[in-house]
Amino acid sequence: MLQQVVWSAELDVERIVDTYGNMLFRICLVMLSNEKDAEDVVQDTFITYLTKSPTFNDSEHEKAWLITIATNRCKNMRRYNFIRKHMDISDLQLYSKDNENYGLLDHLMRLPTKHKVVLLLHYVEGYKVDEIAKILAITTSAVKKRLQRGRELLRERYRKENEYGL
Protein backbone atom coordinates (compact mmCIF):
# COMPACT_ATOMS: atom_id res chain seq x y z
CA MET A 1 0.00 0.00 0.00
CA LEU A 2 2.75 2.45 1.03
CA GLN A 3 4.73 1.46 -2.07
CA GLN A 4 1.67 2.31 -4.18
CA VAL A 5 1.36 5.76 -2.55
CA VAL A 6 5.05 6.54 -3.14
CA TRP A 7 4.81 5.29 -6.74
CA SER A 8 1.76 7.44 -7.46
CA ALA A 9 3.51 10.49 -5.90
CA GLU A 10 6.51 9.87 -8.15
CA LEU A 11 4.24 9.68 -11.19
CA ASP A 12 2.61 12.96 -10.20
CA VAL A 13 6.03 14.63 -9.87
CA GLU A 14 7.06 13.33 -13.31
CA ARG A 15 3.81 14.50 -14.89
CA ILE A 16 3.69 18.03 -13.52
CA VAL A 17 7.40 18.73 -14.12
CA ASP A 18 7.21 17.35 -17.68
CA THR A 19 3.99 19.24 -18.45
CA TYR A 20 4.55 22.58 -16.74
CA GLY A 21 8.26 22.71 -15.79
CA ASN A 22 9.55 24.61 -18.84
CA MET A 23 6.54 26.93 -19.01
CA LEU A 24 6.94 27.96 -15.34
CA PHE A 25 10.72 28.18 -15.61
CA ARG A 26 10.63 30.65 -18.50
CA ILE A 27 8.06 32.85 -16.75
CA CYS A 28 10.16 32.83 -13.56
CA LEU A 29 13.43 33.38 -15.42
CA VAL A 30 12.07 36.40 -17.27
CA MET A 31 10.52 37.81 -14.09
CA LEU A 32 13.53 37.26 -11.84
CA SER A 33 16.39 37.47 -14.36
CA ASN A 34 18.22 34.92 -12.27
CA GLU A 35 18.51 31.23 -13.10
CA LYS A 36 18.95 29.95 -9.53
CA ASP A 37 16.03 31.99 -8.17
CA ALA A 38 13.84 30.83 -11.07
CA GLU A 39 14.70 27.20 -10.33
CA ASP A 40 13.90 27.71 -6.63
CA VAL A 41 10.51 29.26 -7.39
CA VAL A 42 9.60 26.47 -9.84
CA GLN A 43 10.55 23.89 -7.25
CA ASP A 44 8.61 25.65 -4.46
CA THR A 45 5.57 25.99 -6.71
CA PHE A 46 5.51 22.25 -7.38
CA ILE A 47 6.00 21.47 -3.71
CA THR A 48 3.05 23.74 -2.87
CA TYR A 49 1.01 21.94 -5.54
CA LEU A 50 1.81 18.51 -4.13
CA THR A 51 1.37 19.59 -0.52
CA LYS A 52 -1.96 21.35 -1.00
CA SER A 53 -3.27 18.83 -3.59
CA PRO A 54 -5.89 21.26 -4.94
CA THR A 55 -8.70 19.99 -7.16
CA PHE A 56 -9.07 21.43 -10.66
CA ASN A 57 -11.86 21.56 -13.23
CA ASP A 58 -9.47 20.91 -16.13
CA SER A 59 -5.84 21.24 -17.21
CA GLU A 60 -6.24 24.95 -18.03
CA HIS A 61 -7.42 25.57 -14.47
CA GLU A 62 -4.42 23.62 -13.18
CA LYS A 63 -2.01 25.61 -15.39
CA ALA A 64 -3.49 28.97 -14.33
CA TRP A 65 -3.24 27.96 -10.65
CA LEU A 66 0.44 27.06 -11.05
CA ILE A 67 1.14 30.38 -12.83
CA THR A 68 -0.60 32.32 -10.04
CA ILE A 69 1.47 30.58 -7.35
CA ALA A 70 4.74 31.01 -9.29
CA THR A 71 4.18 34.69 -10.19
CA ASN A 72 3.21 35.52 -6.60
CA ARG A 73 6.39 33.92 -5.34
CA CYS A 74 8.44 35.74 -7.99
CA LYS A 75 6.85 39.06 -7.02
CA ASN A 76 7.63 38.51 -3.35
CA MET A 77 11.18 37.44 -4.07
CA ARG A 78 11.67 40.40 -6.42
CA ARG A 79 9.97 42.98 -4.18
CA TYR A 80 12.20 42.30 -1.24
CA ASN A 81 15.43 41.60 -3.08
CA PHE A 82 16.95 44.98 -2.58
CA ILE A 83 19.89 44.35 -4.88
CA ARG A 84 18.30 44.01 -8.30
CA LYS A 85 19.89 41.24 -10.28
CA HIS A 86 20.17 41.04 -14.00
CA MET A 87 21.23 38.16 -16.16
CA ASP A 88 24.54 38.45 -17.91
CA ILE A 89 24.26 38.40 -21.70
CA SER A 90 26.52 35.32 -21.84
CA ASP A 91 24.05 33.46 -19.57
CA LEU A 92 21.20 34.48 -21.84
CA GLN A 93 23.06 33.00 -24.80
CA LEU A 94 22.63 29.60 -23.15
CA TYR A 95 18.88 29.96 -23.66
CA SER A 96 18.78 31.55 -27.09
CA LYS A 97 19.36 30.07 -30.49
CA ASP A 98 20.51 33.29 -32.20
CA ASN A 99 21.75 36.84 -31.52
CA GLU A 100 18.40 38.47 -32.21
CA ASN A 101 16.68 36.18 -29.71
CA TYR A 102 18.88 37.03 -26.78
CA GLY A 103 18.72 40.73 -27.68
CA LEU A 104 14.91 40.50 -27.43
CA LEU A 105 15.09 38.51 -24.19
CA ASP A 106 17.47 41.08 -22.73
CA HIS A 107 15.02 43.92 -23.55
CA LEU A 108 12.12 41.97 -22.08
CA MET A 109 13.98 41.10 -18.88
CA ARG A 110 14.90 44.73 -18.28
CA LEU A 111 11.24 45.80 -18.18
CA PRO A 112 9.55 46.37 -14.80
CA THR A 113 8.16 43.09 -13.43
CA LYS A 114 4.51 44.18 -13.60
CA HIS A 115 4.84 44.91 -17.31
CA LYS A 116 6.81 41.87 -18.34
CA VAL A 117 4.52 39.42 -16.58
CA VAL A 118 1.44 40.63 -18.49
CA LEU A 119 3.39 40.65 -21.79
CA LEU A 120 4.53 37.09 -21.11
CA LEU A 121 1.08 35.81 -20.25
CA HIS A 122 -0.52 37.53 -23.24
CA TYR A 123 1.99 37.10 -26.04
CA VAL A 124 3.76 33.90 -24.98
CA GLU A 125 1.17 31.91 -23.05
CA GLY A 126 -1.74 33.27 -25.14
CA TYR A 127 -3.99 34.36 -22.25
CA LYS A 128 -6.74 36.93 -22.85
CA VAL A 129 -6.94 40.13 -20.81
CA ASP A 130 -9.71 38.87 -18.52
CA GLU A 131 -7.87 35.60 -17.92
CA ILE A 132 -4.68 37.48 -16.97
CA ALA A 133 -6.72 39.67 -14.61
CA LYS A 134 -7.94 36.53 -12.82
CA ILE A 135 -4.49 34.93 -12.64
CA LEU A 136 -2.80 38.05 -11.28
CA ALA A 137 -5.80 39.16 -9.18
CA ILE A 138 -5.88 42.63 -10.77
CA THR A 139 -8.52 44.47 -12.80
CA THR A 140 -8.87 44.09 -16.57
CA SER A 141 -8.16 47.81 -17.04
CA ALA A 142 -4.90 47.39 -15.09
CA VAL A 143 -3.96 44.51 -17.41
CA LYS A 144 -4.73 46.64 -20.48
CA LYS A 145 -2.68 49.57 -19.15
CA ARG A 146 0.26 47.33 -18.31
CA LEU A 147 0.13 45.69 -21.71
CA GLN A 148 0.07 49.05 -23.43
CA ARG A 149 2.88 50.50 -21.30
CA GLY A 150 4.94 47.30 -21.64
CA ARG A 151 4.66 47.44 -25.44
CA GLU A 152 5.62 51.13 -25.45
CA LEU A 153 8.65 50.51 -23.24
CA LEU A 154 9.81 47.62 -25.40
CA ARG A 155 9.41 49.61 -28.61
CA GLU A 156 11.21 52.59 -27.08
CA ARG A 157 14.17 50.49 -25.97
CA TYR A 158 14.33 48.64 -29.25
CA ARG A 159 14.23 51.93 -31.17
CA LYS A 160 16.99 53.46 -29.00
CA GLU A 161 19.19 50.45 -29.52
CA ASN A 162 18.79 50.64 -33.28
CA GLU A 163 19.31 54.43 -33.33
CA TYR A 164 22.42 54.50 -31.17
CA GLY A 165 23.65 51.01 -31.89
CA LEU A 166 23.66 50.28 -28.15
Place this chain on the structure above:
Amino acid sequence: MDFEKIKDAVTSIEMSEAMEHRVKENIGKRKSGQVLFKRLLPVASALAILLSIMIGIPYFNKNGELQVVNFTITAYALSDDENQLNTNLSTEKATFELSTIQRMGVIGGVGGDGPNFIFTDVMLNITGEDIDSITYTLSEGKFVEDVTLPLIKDYDWLVSEKINFITTEPGSNISQGIKEIGNTYTVNYNEQEKHKYTLAIPHDGNFVLVEDIVIEVNVKYIDGSSEQQDIVVTQEADSISLKLN
Protein backbone atom coordinates in the same frame (compact mmCIF):
# COMPACT_ATOMS: atom_id res chain seq x y z
CA MET B 1 8.22 45.37 -32.67
CA ASP B 2 7.51 41.78 -33.64
CA PHE B 3 5.89 40.04 -30.70
CA GLU B 4 5.97 36.70 -32.53
CA LYS B 5 9.77 36.91 -32.35
CA ILE B 6 9.58 37.64 -28.63
CA LYS B 7 7.32 34.62 -28.25
CA ASP B 8 9.85 32.47 -30.12
CA ALA B 9 12.69 33.84 -28.01
CA VAL B 10 10.88 33.12 -24.73
CA THR B 11 9.57 29.70 -25.75
CA SER B 12 13.11 28.69 -26.66
CA ILE B 13 13.91 28.89 -22.92
CA GLU B 14 13.97 25.44 -21.37
CA MET B 15 15.30 23.97 -18.17
CA SER B 16 18.55 22.11 -18.65
CA GLU B 17 18.34 18.33 -18.20
CA ALA B 18 20.41 18.59 -15.02
CA MET B 19 18.06 21.23 -13.61
CA GLU B 20 14.97 19.20 -14.50
CA HIS B 21 16.46 16.14 -12.82
CA ARG B 22 17.39 18.20 -9.74
CA VAL B 23 13.88 19.70 -9.47
CA LYS B 24 12.23 16.28 -9.76
CA GLU B 25 14.56 14.81 -7.17
CA ASN B 26 14.06 17.68 -4.70
CA ILE B 27 10.27 17.67 -5.07
CA GLY B 28 10.24 13.89 -4.68
CA LYS B 29 12.23 14.13 -1.45
CA ARG B 30 9.93 16.80 0.00
CA LYS B 31 6.85 14.84 -1.07
CA SER B 32 8.10 11.64 0.60
CA GLY B 33 8.72 13.70 3.73
CA GLN B 34 5.12 14.89 3.60
CA VAL B 35 3.81 11.31 3.37
CA LEU B 36 5.87 10.27 6.37
CA PHE B 37 4.83 13.40 8.27
CA LYS B 38 1.15 12.70 7.64
CA ARG B 39 1.54 9.13 8.90
CA LEU B 40 3.11 10.41 12.11
CA LEU B 41 0.39 13.00 12.78
CA PRO B 42 -1.88 10.77 14.96
CA VAL B 43 1.10 9.76 17.14
CA ALA B 44 2.25 13.38 17.41
CA SER B 45 -1.28 14.51 18.30
CA ALA B 46 -1.56 11.90 21.07
CA LEU B 47 1.81 12.95 22.46
CA ALA B 48 0.82 16.62 22.28
CA ILE B 49 -2.40 15.95 24.24
CA LEU B 50 -0.45 13.97 26.86
CA LEU B 51 2.11 16.74 27.19
CA SER B 52 -0.60 19.41 27.45
CA ILE B 53 -2.21 17.49 30.31
CA MET B 54 1.15 17.08 32.06
CA ILE B 55 2.11 20.72 31.58
CA GLY B 56 -1.36 21.90 32.51
CA ILE B 57 -1.41 20.18 35.94
CA PRO B 58 0.64 22.86 37.80
CA TYR B 59 -1.86 25.52 36.64
CA PHE B 60 -4.69 24.00 38.70
CA ASN B 61 -4.87 24.89 42.41
CA LYS B 62 -5.83 22.56 45.25
CA ASN B 63 -9.56 23.14 44.60
CA GLY B 64 -9.15 22.09 40.98
CA GLU B 65 -9.75 25.63 39.73
CA LEU B 66 -7.73 27.08 36.87
CA GLN B 67 -5.03 29.32 38.29
CA VAL B 68 -4.63 32.48 36.21
CA VAL B 69 -1.57 34.71 36.05
CA ASN B 70 -1.42 38.06 37.82
CA PHE B 71 -0.80 40.25 34.79
CA THR B 72 -2.78 41.44 31.77
CA ILE B 73 -1.59 41.12 28.20
CA THR B 74 -2.78 43.73 25.74
CA ALA B 75 -2.35 43.26 22.01
CA TYR B 76 -2.47 46.34 19.82
CA ALA B 77 -2.06 47.27 16.16
CA LEU B 78 -2.89 49.96 13.65
CA SER B 79 -5.85 48.89 11.51
CA ASP B 80 -5.89 49.30 7.71
CA ASP B 81 -7.67 52.65 8.16
CA GLU B 82 -4.88 53.72 10.58
CA ASN B 83 -7.04 53.54 13.74
CA GLN B 84 -5.38 52.00 16.76
CA LEU B 85 -6.94 48.73 17.86
CA ASN B 86 -6.19 47.23 21.22
CA THR B 87 -7.63 44.48 23.30
CA ASN B 88 -6.85 42.69 26.54
CA LEU B 89 -6.25 39.06 25.66
CA SER B 90 -8.34 36.27 27.14
CA THR B 91 -9.15 32.68 26.23
CA GLU B 92 -11.62 34.11 23.68
CA LYS B 93 -10.14 34.88 20.26
CA ALA B 94 -9.28 38.54 19.68
CA THR B 95 -9.18 39.26 15.96
CA PHE B 96 -7.41 42.09 14.18
CA GLU B 97 -8.57 42.80 10.63
CA LEU B 98 -5.32 43.52 8.79
CA SER B 99 -5.07 42.90 5.05
CA THR B 100 -2.28 40.46 4.37
CA ILE B 101 -1.26 41.28 0.82
CA GLN B 102 0.50 44.52 1.75
CA ARG B 103 2.44 42.86 4.52
CA MET B 104 4.26 39.97 2.89
CA GLY B 105 8.00 40.04 2.68
CA VAL B 106 11.26 38.24 2.96
CA ILE B 107 13.59 38.43 5.95
CA GLY B 108 17.11 38.72 4.60
CA GLY B 109 15.96 40.75 1.60
CA VAL B 110 18.86 43.23 1.74
CA GLY B 111 21.57 40.63 1.86
CA GLY B 112 19.95 38.17 -0.52
CA ASP B 113 17.11 35.70 -0.22
CA GLY B 114 15.52 34.51 2.95
CA PRO B 115 12.38 32.89 4.28
CA ASN B 116 9.03 34.58 3.63
CA PHE B 117 7.11 36.30 6.39
CA ILE B 118 3.86 38.16 6.92
CA PHE B 119 4.59 41.29 8.90
CA THR B 120 1.60 41.50 11.23
CA ASP B 121 1.91 44.99 12.80
CA VAL B 122 0.67 43.44 16.05
CA MET B 123 2.46 44.41 19.30
CA LEU B 124 2.11 43.27 22.91
CA ASN B 125 2.11 45.11 26.22
CA ILE B 126 1.94 43.80 29.80
CA THR B 127 0.33 45.48 32.79
CA GLY B 128 0.60 44.26 36.35
CA GLU B 129 2.13 45.01 39.74
CA ASP B 130 5.75 44.61 40.87
CA ILE B 131 6.90 43.33 37.49
CA ASP B 132 10.62 43.56 36.80
CA SER B 133 10.93 42.27 33.22
CA ILE B 134 9.11 40.35 30.50
CA THR B 135 10.57 37.78 28.11
CA TYR B 136 8.70 36.91 24.91
CA THR B 137 9.59 33.78 22.92
CA LEU B 138 8.00 32.86 19.59
CA SER B 139 7.66 29.18 18.60
CA GLU B 140 7.89 30.11 14.89
CA GLY B 141 8.71 33.36 13.16
CA LYS B 142 10.51 36.50 14.31
CA PHE B 143 9.98 39.68 16.21
CA VAL B 144 10.74 42.66 13.99
CA GLU B 145 10.96 46.43 14.44
CA ASP B 146 10.08 49.18 11.96
CA VAL B 147 13.02 51.59 11.82
CA THR B 148 13.54 54.96 10.18
CA LEU B 149 17.09 55.75 9.09
CA PRO B 150 19.01 58.14 6.85
CA LEU B 151 19.41 57.03 3.22
CA ILE B 152 22.05 54.29 3.41
CA LYS B 153 23.57 52.42 0.53
CA ASP B 154 26.05 50.44 2.61
CA TYR B 155 24.42 46.99 2.29
CA ASP B 156 27.03 45.31 4.50
CA TRP B 157 26.15 47.67 7.36
CA LEU B 158 22.43 47.02 6.86
CA VAL B 159 23.02 43.26 6.90
CA SER B 160 25.23 43.51 10.02
CA GLU B 161 22.45 45.49 11.76
CA LYS B 162 19.91 42.88 10.62
CA ILE B 163 17.94 45.58 8.79
CA ASN B 164 16.09 43.82 6.01
CA PHE B 165 13.99 45.35 3.29
CA ILE B 166 14.40 49.13 3.15
CA THR B 167 12.23 51.48 1.10
CA THR B 168 12.88 55.11 0.23
CA GLU B 169 10.41 57.59 -1.25
CA PRO B 170 11.78 59.18 -4.45
CA GLY B 171 13.79 62.33 -3.59
CA SER B 172 13.79 61.58 0.16
CA ASN B 173 16.87 61.26 2.37
CA ILE B 174 15.04 59.02 4.81
CA SER B 175 14.46 55.27 4.44
CA GLN B 176 12.07 52.94 6.21
CA GLY B 177 13.39 49.54 7.15
CA ILE B 178 12.52 46.35 8.98
CA LYS B 179 14.98 45.22 11.64
CA GLU B 180 15.06 41.60 12.72
CA ILE B 181 15.05 41.22 16.50
CA GLY B 182 14.97 37.41 16.68
CA ASN B 183 12.56 34.85 18.08
CA THR B 184 12.97 36.05 21.67
CA TYR B 185 13.60 39.27 23.56
CA THR B 186 13.46 40.59 27.11
CA VAL B 187 12.19 44.03 28.03
CA ASN B 188 12.12 45.88 31.37
CA TYR B 189 8.56 46.54 32.54
CA ASN B 190 9.05 50.33 32.58
CA GLU B 191 10.65 50.40 29.14
CA GLN B 192 7.98 48.61 27.11
CA GLU B 193 7.13 51.79 25.18
CA LYS B 194 10.67 51.87 23.78
CA HIS B 195 10.38 48.41 22.27
CA LYS B 196 7.72 48.43 19.58
CA TYR B 197 8.38 44.97 18.24
CA THR B 198 5.82 43.31 15.98
CA LEU B 199 5.33 39.69 14.93
CA ALA B 200 6.49 38.30 11.60
CA ILE B 201 4.82 34.98 10.74
CA PRO B 202 6.37 32.48 8.30
CA HIS B 203 4.53 31.79 5.06
CA ASP B 204 5.53 30.25 1.75
CA GLY B 205 4.51 33.14 -0.50
CA ASN B 206 0.92 31.96 -0.65
CA PHE B 207 0.04 30.15 2.55
CA VAL B 208 0.94 30.38 6.21
CA LEU B 209 3.35 27.55 7.02
CA VAL B 210 2.29 26.96 10.63
CA GLU B 211 -1.37 26.99 11.65
CA ASP B 212 -0.91 28.08 15.26
CA ILE B 213 2.10 29.93 16.57
CA VAL B 214 2.70 30.16 20.30
CA ILE B 215 4.18 33.17 22.05
CA GLU B 216 5.52 32.26 25.47
CA VAL B 217 5.24 35.26 27.81
CA ASN B 218 7.43 34.92 30.89
CA VAL B 219 6.99 37.62 33.52
CA LYS B 220 9.66 38.05 36.20
CA TYR B 221 8.60 39.87 39.35
CA ILE B 222 10.76 42.14 41.56
CA ASP B 223 10.82 39.46 44.30
CA GLY B 224 12.46 37.00 41.88
CA SER B 225 9.38 34.85 41.24
CA SER B 226 8.00 34.40 37.73
CA GLU B 227 4.82 33.43 35.87
CA GLN B 228 4.24 32.21 32.36
CA GLN B 229 1.33 32.58 29.96
CA ASP B 230 1.16 31.31 26.39
CA ILE B 231 -0.62 33.13 23.57
CA VAL B 232 -1.82 31.26 20.47
CA VAL B 233 -1.53 33.31 17.28
CA THR B 234 -3.46 32.32 14.15
CA GLN B 235 -2.96 34.11 10.83
CA GLU B 236 -6.02 33.93 8.59
CA ALA B 237 -6.75 35.34 5.12
CA ASP B 238 -6.96 39.01 6.07
CA SER B 239 -6.80 38.92 9.83
CA ILE B 240 -4.75 37.76 12.75
CA SER B 241 -6.22 36.24 15.93
CA LEU B 242 -4.70 35.95 19.37
CA LYS B 243 -5.96 34.11 22.45
CA LEU B 244 -4.58 32.95 25.76
CA ASN B 245 -3.81 29.27 25.90
